[in-house]
Amino acid sequence: MDYEEGGKHPWVDSIDADKLGDRLEELYASDIGFVIFRASDDQVYTKFDEKLRGLEARSNKRVRVVRLEAKGGTERLAQLMWGNPPLRGELVFDAAFNGAKQEFERLLKECEREEGGLFMLATARHRLGAGEESDLHYALKVYTVRTLVRWLREGSGEQLGSLSEVRNRVLTEEGKLNQSLSVVPDVAVCNPQGHWEVFEVETLFGEGRNGVKKIQETIEKYASTGVYVNIVMDPFGLLLHLHEVVQLVKEIRKDPPGIRGLEFYTVDFEKGLIKLQEFVKWLKGELEGSAG
Numbered sequence: 001m002d003y004e005e006g007g008k009h010p011w012v013d014s015i016d017a018d019k020l021g022d023r024l025e026e027l028y029a030s031d032i033g034f035v036i037f038r039a040s041d042d043q044v045y046t047k048f049d050e051k052l053r054g055l056e057a058r059s060n061k062r063v064r065v066v067r068l069e070a071k072g073g074t075e076r077l078a079q080l081m082w083g084n085p086p087l088r089g090e091l092v093f094d095a096a097f098n099g100a101k102q103e104f105e106r107l108l109k110e111c112e113r114e115e116g117g118l119f120m121l122a123t124a125r126h127r128l129g130a131g132e133e134s135d136l137h138y139a140l141k142v143y144t145v146r147t148l149v150r151w152l153r154e155g156s157g158e159q160l161g162s163l164s165e166v167r168n169r170v171l172t173e174e175g176k177l178n179q180s181l182s183v184v185p186d187v188a189v190c191n192p193q194g195h196w197e198v199f200e201v202e203t204l205f206g207e208g209r210n211g212v213k214k215i216q217e218t219i220e221k222y223a224s225t226g227v228y229v230n231i232v233m234d235p236f237g238l239l240l241h242l243h244e245v246v247q248l249v250k251e252i253r254k255d256p257p258g259i260r261g262l263e264f265y266t267v268d269f270e271k272g273l274i275k276l277q278e279f280v281k282w283l284k285g286e287l288e289g290s291a292g
Helices: 009-013 017-027 042-058 074-081 095-123 135-156 163-169 208-220 235-240 242-254 276-292
Strands: 171-172 185-192 196-202 226-234 261-268 274-276
Touching: 074 095, 074 235, 074 276, 095 135, 095 163, 135 163, 135 171, 135 185, 135 196, 135 274, 163 171, 196 208, 208 226, 208 242, 226 235, 235 242, 235 261, 235 276, 242 261, 242 276, 261 276, 274 276
Parallel strands: 196 226, 226 261
Antiparallel strands: 171 185, 185 196, 261 274
């Protein structure tokens, strides 16, 4: 929604925040959705921001408002939010954001078709049925399997060219990895040192601001198992919850609950998966660059 200058202040004043909130509630679903408001007039921005703050407060954490200032570098920030997909040309933020989101979805779909659908075929749906798993969660699980297979091929020289080879090496939705582990991880692989690493996909859409609590509970399910725990998040979800995730990692690393290690990863279509610290470093660099 574009609110430019030019006599539109009265229109902004007449917006009923309650009705706007009701409309957004009607559109609400467990999947991700966005409404982008753009204003190039400071007064329009201030007036509308007041309404959005009220809406955010009354929405019971279902609506989250992210404020951005156009300082240049919008394409790079949009790419960061959606896994670093390629974008063409100089774009205003809303066009760059939507373009990057579409590329994110397209590249995840493309991953499911790679090598004759090998990675998709090797990735089991949720053990309780497809209805228990969103399309995005499953797509990220397939992407994680594909990334792990690539790492094993490049790092260990393993062929992993057939469905049975991939399934035997990279497990999905399988429990009983060892005697102390009764949890069923999304994805699991035995590393070259002979230790199990589990990869849990977390999207957090529809979880509100306390979504990171869900991640904490996922990590604590592996208490005293001695496995490496890796959390894989979509980049936009990680960005929205970045502060809480960083704090969670600090607290857990102070007193690890009987796990061998903890890492957070997110999607990067150039590198496969990147660690939390690399994501933070990249974000900081882009923000400093756009402000300079």
